[in-house]
Amino acid sequence: MASYDDVMSLSVRRGFLWPAADLYGGFAGFYDYGHNGALLRRRWEDLWIETFLGLDENYYLIDSTTILPEAPLKASGHVDHFSDVLVTCTKCGESYRGDHLLESVTHEEHEGLSPEDIDAKVRELRIRCPRCKGELGPSRPFNMMFPLGVGPTGKDRAYLRPETAQGVYLNFKREFEALRRRLPLGLAIVGRAYRNEISPRQGTYRMREFLQAELQIFMDPETFADRVDFASVADVAVRVCWAAEKSKPEAHDLPAKALVERGLPSWYVYHLVQVQRFYLDRLQLPRERFRFAELDERERAFYNRVHFDIQVDQESLGGFKEVGGVHYRTDHDLSGHASMSRENLAVTVDGRKIVPHVLELSFGVDRNVWALLDLDFVKADRSVLRLPPRLAPVAVGVFPLVNKDGLPEKAESVHRELRARFAAFRDESGSIGKRYARMDEIGTPFCVTIDHPTLEGEGVTLRERDTQKQVRVREADVAATLDRLLRGEIRFDTIA
Numbered sequence: 001m002a003s004y005d006d007v008m009s010l011s012v013r014r015g016f017l018w019p020a021a022d023l024y025g026g027f028a029g030f031y032d033y034g035h036n037g038a039l040l041r042r043r044w045e046d047l048w049i050e051t052f053l054g055l056d057e058n059y060y061l062i063d064s065t066t067i068l069p070e071a072p073l074k075a076s077g078h079v080d081h082f083s084d085v086l087v088t089c090t091k092c093g094e095s096y097r098g099d100h101l102l103e104s105v106t107h108e109e110h111e112g113l114s115p116e117d118i119d120a121k122v123r124e125l126r127i128r129c130p131r132c133k134g135e136l137g138p139s140r141p142f143n144m145m146f147p148l149g150v151g152p153t154g155k156d157r158a159y160l161r162p163e164t165a166q167g168v169y170l171n172f173k174r175e176f177e178a179l180r181r182r183l184p185l186g187l188a189i190v191g192r193a194y195r196n197e198i199s200p201r202q203g204t205y206r207m208r209e210f211l212q213a214e215l216q217i218f219m220d221p222e223t224f225a226d227r228v229d230f231a232s233v234a235d236v237a238v239r240v241c242w243a244a245e246k247s248k249p250e251a252h253d254l255p256a257k258a259l260v261e262r263g264l265p266s267w268y269v270y271h272l273v274q275v276q277r278f279y280l281d282r283l284q285l286p287r288e289r290f291r292f293a294e295l296d297e298r299e300r301a302f303y304n305r306v307h308f309d310i311q312v313d314q315e316s317l318g319g320f321k322e323v324g325g326v327h328y329r330t331d332h333d334l335s336g337h338a339s340m341s342r343e344n345l346a347v348t349v350d351g352r353k354i355v356p357h358v359l360e361l362s363f364g365v366d367r368n369v370w371a372l373l374d375l376d377f378v379k380a381d382r383s384v385l386r387l388p389p390r391l392a393p394v395a396v397g398v399f400p401l402v403n404k405d406g407l408p409e410k411a412e413s414v415h416r417e418l419r420a421r422f423a424a425f426r427d428e429s430g431s432i433g434k435r436y437a438r439m440d441e442i443g444t445p446f447c448v449t450i451d452h453p454t455l456e457g458e459g460v461t462l463r464e465r466d467t468q469k470q471v472r473v474r475e476a477d478v479a480a481t482l483d484r485l486l487r488g489e490i491r492f493d494t495i496a
């Protein structure tokens with residue numbers, strides 16, 4: 001776990017991420033990724049794609065434009081309902097997001113309140129402008145989409161997409177036809193989304209341009225349960241917090257079947273288990289740092305019937321924070337697009353004509369990258385980023401022990417060979433200790449050191465990041481050994 005300053009300072013120092021346009025003082029809500037951050041993010045995305053598209057043979061990755069015309073966003077409800085409550089100071093003009101303003105005073109969450117509710121609370125708690133102590137004006141809804149005028153006259157109104165999901169819904173019919181008319185059909189987009197957040201803050205937690213990885217599963221709610229193997233997960237303990245216990249959230253470890261007994265569809269719970277496995281097994285998060293949090297009717301997004309947030313406990317952000325969500329969106333989107341476009345989006349499967357329902361697995365990529373930087377960073381006698389090896393930007397560091405006696409040349413040739421198979425980085429600058437320290441801080445799981453015995457045919461030194469243990473490996477075996485270590489086929493302590 002790491003403080004906010006630790007995550008930011010590591011990120012800037014080691015090329016992960018930093019505020020965009022910082023040459024000009026930064027640009028609130030926008031972040032750039034450096035050479036290690038771009039790789040970490042890409043590896044997270046690859047693992048996400050492998051995990052979630054691997055859930056069914058009929059799940060695919062697609063792509064769509066990030067600018068959408070107004071009509072589909074009117075149909076989806078975003079033009080009319082995608083708003084936060086804005087409170088503006090009558091004296092200095094500073095703007096605040098209503099629920100955040102209340103949160104800063106009460107230290108409780110206030111999601112889902114109307115402008116009238118917020119005004120009533122502001123009066124009750126006698127809240128003044130945090131900046132100038134001026135009187136706060138009446139609240140109003142503020143639509144979070146970025147509007148655009150397309151074309152030379154700008155009269156064709158459009159928006160930057162507020163979620164990747166709509167791009168999928170607009171392409172559903174074509175993909176359904178091309179993929180031989182089968183349900184469930186999963187279509188995912190990993191791409192940018194844009195929201196004009198009132199108060200961007202907390203690093204990559206609330207950005208104005210960010211990345212989402214979203215899988216839309218089109219299904220028939222009557223038969224979807226038969227398509228998932230719920231029996232295989234029925235006894236898996238799922239960590240959930242109930243909406244009714246919001247004031248004192250506590251994660252319960254309940255068997256998946258107990259969630260079904262409480263009324264959740266078995267196919268929904270099956271996917272909660274798959275998401276939890278992604279976090280606990282693949283991203284290797286400690287169990288107690290992970291939970292699902294149920295949202296009640298007032299809190300959940302306007303398009304959802306069932307909504308659990310995926311939350312990860314992060315010291316840098318002050319506790320459990322949302323990194324994704326599991327959303328049962330019903331036929332809200334396809335029916336909306338059908339009536340606005342006058343296209344029939346109903347399909348016939350197994351002799352039944354239905355508008356498919358959607359289960360959406362939605363993740364914020366930047367929030368997940370930040371969560372890894374927080375949870376995996378250990379700052380004690382040395383600084384180490386304990387990333388799962390698969391996610392590390394650099395898989396193996398290669399060093400000559402000293403910069404003489406032919407060792408740099410040998411290191412160069414070993415590096416050349418390893419680089420053809422792994423993300424390998426050669427470093428000759430500074431002491432060997434400093435080189436290990438640099439690799440530890442960016443999460444490199446293994447380092448190979450070339451020393452004098454290497455030149456005598458006595459192999460290289462292989463060092464493991466977490467234990468700092470070293471073993472000697474024959475030069476001819478080093479690539480194969482690394483391959484098996486990185487795949488998790490062998491453990492380091494079994495090599496010697």
Ligand code: GAP
Pocket residue numbers: 162163164165195197204205206207208210212214322323324325360362363364365366367
């Ligand atoms: N398609 C559903 C959807 O967009 P959402 O809860 O609004 O649902 C999904 O967003 C995820 O996108 C969130 O769980 C979060 O991880 C990420 N996200 C949303 N707004 C964000 C922002 N302003 N900055 C960074 N990530 C954001």
